[in-house]
Amino acid sequence: MADLLLELFSEEIPARMQARAAEDLRRLVTDRLVENGLTYAAAAAFATPRRLALSLTGLPKVTPDTAEERKGPRTDAPQPAIEGFLRSTGLTLDALERRADKKGEVFFAVIRRPGRPASEVIAEAVEHAVRNFPWPKSMRWGPGSLRWVRPLHRIVCVLSDEAGASVVPVEIDGIRSGDQTEGHRFMARGPFRVAHFDDYAAKLAAHRVVLDPEERAHRIWHDATQMAFALGMEVVEDKGLLAEVAGLAEWPVVLMGEIGAEFLDLPPEVLQTSMREHQKFFSVRNPKTGRIERFVTVANIEAPDGGAAILKGNRRVLAARLSDAKFFWENDRRKVAGQGIAGIEAMAKPLDSVVFHQKLGSQAERIARIAALAREIAPAVGADPDLAEQAAKVAKADLASAMVYEFPELQGVMGKYYARAAGLPEPVANAAEAHYRPLGPSDAVPSEPVSVAVALADKIDMLTGFWAIDEKPTGSKDPFALRRAALGVIRTVLENDIRLRIKPLLTLGDDLHYLQWASSAFAKVDEVRRSICAELGIEVEDFDSAKRLIEKNFRSDRREARLADLLNTKMADIPDPRDDLLTFLADRLKVALRDQGIRHDVIQACFDLGGQDDLVLLVNRVRAAQEFLATEDGANLLTAYRRASNIVRIEEEKDGVEYSMPPDPMFAEGAEEAALFEALDAAEPAIAAALRAEDFTAAMAAMARLRLPVDAFFDKVTVNAPNQILRRNRLCLLTRIRQVMRQVAVWDAIEG
């Protein structure tokens, strides 16, 4: 058994790519080795700013011999067929075996491949990995054509066992593999030799490189928290930043510094964002004052002055940054202070000319739409309509502030501060920040009624707008984050238990969306356009100008009135985008509830009833239906439902008619059939009443009472009776079973 050490040593690899790259290296190399018959016991991959490393243990020294049998043509087959077989197997005629087969004597080829030395297979796998590495962005350098994330300088590729170590020869675009690598860029210059992974890791450590990114992150966090603790302070946790800084240093050294007193009154979010985004500093909070008072920076060297010069430099840079931030903060606040809504509106004025989307108007227009929608939603979420409308107008005003221009990630947060400074009510200020929520699957949804109204209005406007212009997410493309918006709507509604019909909100008073949708739908449906033109006797070229006219002012000119009329009727043929959008929401709902163990097919079955735009109600129904299906009664009834559906479908196809008339109990023969009639007559109103009362458990219970009569019916009664009257009546009875059960859900969607 042998072990492999592979290192790809390059110029600085972007921090955000390192973890993924280590994993890709492991996958690419091991997949290729296994594909070629070289197994291994364990694999571990690492990344530092300048290297990707892979350690494989328990490799055999050669791959096993293999033999592959291939069946060829009959021995009496025509010559060209036999020759073709020889060519494809690479064997000569006398090497083929003749074997008896059902159809006569047939050639068999046994292709034996001797095992290959591990080093050969490894060399090939390494070259394959380097040449096909899935970097998110790669580049060429110098005169070469090889691509890597940054110039690649060394390849260490060493195979070792008890007897010693040897270099696996690989050469890629002039870079020859070896057993030499380098340590820290500044603290340990010059190359050194390595023999195997343990040797490598130990020598790297001696040359001031911590190979394992998790160890680097751990050291940073440990040292930072210790330093803060010693001062009675705490480091603000930031896992993303920790991973990033661990990818920026091979030998992380933690330093803590003070933030100048003149900046301590800035909002903590401003300090944190400025320090994090520009300087990659951690924030250190003083729990006694609640303020961010210090910062932690991570250097890559241990300086003889204990980092004094480094810290001094970092503080200077920070002071320059924070001076800018302070300037923006004071300027923005001065503009709105004590001015009430007028101050905020003045701040938002430039948004009149900021384009939100070319086809969806300016930011100001969008804000007006959101305000109208928030007002409409307010009663349903228990918010004051006036406050909701005002909050919507305020919520995005900070997009025009100097601070958000400089730090876009502070949108909403600054809005909150500026609304407070303007003297607006606290729910209005809070909505500025909260209406963007949830920012991700783990982020909390807004819960204050005013915030909820604005958050829903904001997201619904996004969705309807982009649906109207047919910019829906496809596959991995979702440039406007509409999936997140949909999920936000779902979570906000469900987690706050809000009873709200969504469909009526999708177009609400919003001509722009409707017209956008109409024109894009028409642009696509060219025949409609042409047929309208033909009916009106106008040229196709005139269509757009005529349409624009009616869209603008619905003039009463007769031809235009006729065009408007036609547009309306023809429009009915084009699917309603609101239904499409509801289907999209249902699909997101499936994703959202998957973690809670809710079945996607049960959601579909309930959604298929149509008109299911009250998400709370829908989910209650889905939960009850799923519980019902898990019971013995439920499973049995589902089987019966399917059986009924199958029989009816087959017989309808056979006879070319629909068996959907009400069945007549007059023709019921025997106790079982009569009992089923009775049971259905009892269940139908019971289910309906339970549904009206939104008591889905009761509805399921009412349906469960059908199980015994239905089972007994299938047991004892022959549907396809020789008597045609009886047969038709029974087929219609099966349809009735379906209809009664379909009050609750369209069970056809259930899988399995």
Next chain:
Amino acid sequence: MPDQPRSFQEILLRLSAYWGAQGCAILQPYDLEVGAGTFHPATTLRALGPKAWAAAYVQPSRRPTDGRYGENPNRLQHYYQYQVLIKPSPPNLQDLYLGSLRAIGIDMALHDIRFVEDDWESPTLGAWGLGWEVWCDGMEVSQFTYFQQVGGHDCRPVSGELTYGLERLAMYVLGIDHVMEMPFNDPSAPIPLTYGDIFRQTEEEYSRHNFDAAEVSMLLRHFEDAEAECARLLDPELNPAIDPKTAKRIVMAHPAYDQCIKASHLFNLLDARGVISPTERQAYIARVRALAKKCADAFVQTEAGAAA
């Protein structure tokens, strides 16, 4: 360790001496208004084509929107960049670069130098590359880029480009907090001059000019003129320009490129005057980029840019 430089100009001179010693041709600034050292034809055009190249130079650069009337300690509408371009990029370019920092007195044992991912792109030049911003104690002191494309052409071989923001770097090395207080020449010279002695008034004048006074209709007209002239010069029909000695057409890549540079600066001034809306902005950038591409197309047909 070299002794510490004492003035802005000494840093500039040391960089030139260093890169000269590394074999670069030390060029002079380009004599047109540009937004960055990259615009100098010694970078933009010479990064194209297969011929080897090594040049370093100071480039006065203008970013009209960055004007702060000489009041901001770090922002200027006119500043200096130090630019190095080597083609093909040598394998030890990072080490060469670190050597230049040592040359201006930065001690790598005491200061924390980092290469932080930064992909460079110039939409107006149709150019992009991968590399880093180089940090010294948390401050960006240089841009380090391996050019992948310029003017829409793949760079083969690839050039390595280094850009130093001189004022910021010098302020750091000299320990100065406000740019205007930085000694320009040696502080013990008979007539010591600060950066402010030389540039405070011009920053005030130009800030006012760029934001408020520059005549918009003239700028628009000049932009159109430069754009038209660039296209005309490169059009074989409109500008046949046959060399009487060789009977071959003289491709005027450089004169045309001058017009592209002018158009770019005029656009920057228009931007500072606040007369360009966000949507128009993209359109203007695309127009300048179209010129840069035409110039690049032309340059690769010339002797300096062609294969063999």
